[in-house]
Amino acid sequence: MAICPPRRGNRKGVVEKANHSAAQRWWRTVPDALTVEQAQSGVDKLAVRMDERRRSVDGVRVTVAQLAAGEPMLALPTLPFPAELEAVRTVSPQALVSFDGNLYSVPPGMPGAQVTVRHRLGEDYLHIVTAGKAVVARHRLAPSGAGHKVRDSGHVIALERAVLAQVSDRAPCKTKTRRPLSEAALAEAERLRGRAVGTGPAERVVINLDTYAAVADRLRTAPTPEEEPGE
Structure with missing residues (x-):
């Protein structure tokens, strides 16, 4: 009995059961010191015994070997598993x-x-x-x-x-182009200058150092509260 993959039309799993017995029950009893030749001889004897066992399939008594002979293995796939x-x-x-x-x-x-x-x-x-x-x-x-x-x-x-x-085909922008002021710009500048004269906060502030000096002199000559005559 050869240990092989599942066969086409396997009835009631008879062949698979025989393979299971050989792979599980017999393999577990093999001693560790057994050689390959001894192991092969043992599995061959087990296969003969199991092939001669009779099974009842659809009311007909047949052996495992007869079932296996009538159920050829499937052909190998031409392509790998489609994972x-x-x-x-x-x-x-x-x-x-x-x-x-x-x-x-x-x-x-x-x-x-x-x-x-x-x-x-x-x-x-x-x-x-x-x-x-x-x-x-x-x-x-x-x-x-x-x-x-x-x-x-x-x-x-x-x-x-x-x-x-995303790229434009327009001409690049001209940079650092110096143009003279127009007449309108010059007129507006003159108008702003005329409005600013004497009207802005900075123009109204008059800084006169003489005024500060006179105030300082008065403060130095003014009598202190202790020097003022009493009532």
């Missing part, structure tokens, strides 16, 4: 997404957005999906950790257009 690897990433300002040591492009206008990178095992492509389950990019998978920037030509063209749309 998918998913990773949540943030789009950079350059419209790039990092995954497995490489950078992959997405359409412009998505900086800071959360996207999911999906790679099915065995495939040469990966997909970048938005939160709304919309596929926005599909790229050929670059070697792991290669540091490549994988860009779609459509994404490159769209990014260039988005950048150029």
Whole structure:
């Protein structure tokens, strides 16, 4: 009896039960010092005994070996199990997404957005999906950790257009251009000067040092309260 994966149309798990007995009950009784040859001889003897056991399937008495012969193993799959690897990433300002040591492009206008990178095992492509389950990019998978920037030509063209749309084709502003004052500006300046003469707070304040000196002299010659004559 060969220990094998499940067979097509296995009725009532007879073959699987035999495999289970060989893998569990017999294996647990094998001594640690047993050689490989001795172990193989022991499992072969167990297989013969178990193959000759009779079972009743649909009212018919058959052996385990007869059931196994009528149930061939399934063919090996041509593709690996369709498992998918998913990773949540943030789009950079350059419209790039990092995954497995490489950078992959997405359409412009998505900086800071959360996207999911999906790679099915065995495939040469990966997909970048938005939160709304919309596929926005599909790229050929670059070697792991290669540091490549994988860009779609459509994404490159769209990014260039988005950048150029923000650039103006107008002539640059002229700086440090010195122009003479116009007649209107000169007239307004004269009007403001005439209004300011004698009317502003600074113009009304008169600083005369002689006045301060006269006040100081009076204060020095004025009698103190003790020198004043009493009543």
